[in-house]
Amino acid sequence: MALQRVLTQLPADFPAPLLLIQHMPGTFTKAFAERLDRLCRITVREAEDGDTLRPGLALLAPGGKQMMLDSRGVIRILPGDERLNYKPSVDVTFGSAAKALQNQVLAIVLTGMGADGREGARMLKQAGSTIWAQDEASCVIYGMPMAVAKAGLADGIYDLDEIGRYLAELG
Numbered sequence: 001m002a003l004q005r006v007l008t009q010l011p012a013d014f015p016a017p018l019l020l021i022q023h024m025p026g027t028f029t030k031a032f033a034e035r036l037d038r039l040c041r042i043t044v045r046e047a048e049d050g051d052t053l054r055p056g057l058a059l060l061a062p063g064g065k066q067m068m069l070d071s072r073g074v075i076r077i078l079p080g081d082e083r084l085n086y087k088p089s090v091d092v093t094f095g096s097a098a099k100a101l102q103n104q105v106l107a108i109v110l111t112g113m114g115a116d117g118r119e120g121a122r123m124l125k126q127a128g129s130t131i132w133a134q135d136e137a138s139c140v141i142y143g144m145p146m147a148v149a150k151a152g153l154a155d156g157i158y159d160l161d162e163i164g165r166y167l168a169e170l171g
Contacts, residue, residue, distance in 0.1 A: 002110040002134065002160055004039060007058060009164030012041040016106075016170070017053035019067065019097070020044075021090045023112060026064035033060040051075040061088035068096035086116045090144070094120025103128030106170075108163060109154075111139040115147035125153050132156045132163060 003020060024032060029046050036044040036058070047059035047067050052074055059075060061067035064087050066078045076096075080087030090109070094117060097105050107124050109117045111134055121131045131153050133145035138160040148154050158166065 002140070004036060005160050006108075006110070006164040006167065007036060007040045007042065007044065009161075009168050010040065010042050011168060012056065014042050014056045014168075016055055018042070018058035019047075019053075019069075019093060020058055020060040021067065021088045021093050022060065022063075023086055023088070023116070024063040026062055029060055029063040036060070047075050047077060049075065049077040061093065063088065066092045068092060069100040070096075071100055073100050085114070089120075090117035091120035095123045098123035098127040098129065101127075101129075105129035106132065108132045108134075108167075109145045109148045110134045110160070110163075111141050112144035113141050114143050117144050118147040118151050118153070121148045121153045122151065130155050132158060132166075134163065135159050 033044050033046040042056045042058055044058040046062055051059055062077060064080050066080055067088055068076045070076050094107055105124055107121055107129060125131055133148045133154040135157050136142045149157055
């Protein structure tokens with residue numbers, strides 16, 4: 001589990017909020033967030049509409065829905081758009097973060113199928129944010145990070161354990 005390996009390296013006093021998007025059905029995300037919360041020193045829970053960003057809090061997008069940030073940086077949980085392949089979609093969350101937070105985002109694309117995250121990463125990059133991608137060697141499936149890397153959007157390409165370590169050092 002890529003998210004677990006990264007998040008368990010973060011200290012309890014991690015100074016930034018985290019938004020997590022995992023391609024999972026809605027019946028699994030709450031239990032997954034609870035499991036991560038038990039294993040991690042930071043707080044992890046499934047996001048709810050109206051949540052606010054807080055240091056040391058990781059909010060997991062509910063499966064089958066979209067997680068966005070409004071112009072004030074408040075979490076909005078919306079029904080999944082049937083035209084989109086992924087619910088939740090990294091592109092949707094990244095795109096809203098680009099508008100709400102502009103250059104204040106460090107976006108990290110981990111292992112996963114397809115190219116979800118590439119267009120959202122492009123929007124974040126245009127807003128001045130930093131993008132990291134997981135390297136091929138440490139990926140189970142190198143689809144999503146590869147799409148970001150091949151598009152020239154990654155500021156850094158790192159091994160999964162390096163990502164966790166570098167994040168922890170930012171704190």
